[in-house]
Amino acid sequence: MLEATIVCDANYDGTFFYAVKTTGIFCRPSCKSKAPKFENIVFFESANDALSSGFRPCKRCRPNLQTEDYDSQKEIVEIAVNIIHQYYDEKLHLKDLAYKVGVSPFYLNRIFRTKTGITPHMYIEKMRIHKSMTLLSTTSLTSIEIAYMVGYETLSSFYKAFKRVTNSSPKEYRLNNRK
Ligand SMILES: [Zn+2]
Structure with missing residues (x-):
C-alpha cells in the first residue's frame, strides 16, 4: 500500500x-x-x-465520492483535454501532458484511449491540424508560419500530420478552401 x-x-x-x-x-x-x-x-x-x-x-482526488459516482479516469481525461486545448500550440509531448495532468505517461495514454478512442498524441494532432486548416483558409500566413503557430517544430512533421488528418497537403487545402 x-x-x-x-x-x-x-x-x-x-x-x-x-x-x-x-x-x-x-x-x-x-x-x-x-x-x-x-x-x-x-x-x-x-x-x-x-x-x-x-x-x-482531499479536494484533489475527492476520495469521499463513491467510485461509481466519481469516475477518476473520466476526470483525468477531461483535465488532459483541457490542458491540450490550452497548450496544443506549444511543444506538448505525452510526457509533458502527463506531467501537467499529474499521472504517468503510460497511464494517461491508456485511459485516454479507453475514454476517447484515440491517443493524446492523435488528439493533439487533430486540434493542431484543425487550427491550421482555419489559418490556411482565412489568412495568408505561409505553411511554415502556420506549422510553428499550431505547435509543430518542423515543417515536415506538420506536412505529415496534415496529410494524415486531411488526406491533402496544406497547399492543396488552401487552394480548395480559400475564403
Ligand atoms: Zn488526494
Missing part, C-alpha cells in the same frame, strides 16, 4: 485510502499530492473509516 501510495498507482483506487496525520486529509492511492512521510500515513479500507477517524477528504 505504501508503494502504491508513493507511485500514485490508480490501480489501487477503491481498494484502500491513505490519510496523512500531519494534514488531517485522506486520499486515494492515485492522488498526486506530495508523497507523505511513512510515519505520518494511516491506511483505511474505506472512505467512511477515514471520515469517522476525523480525516477530511
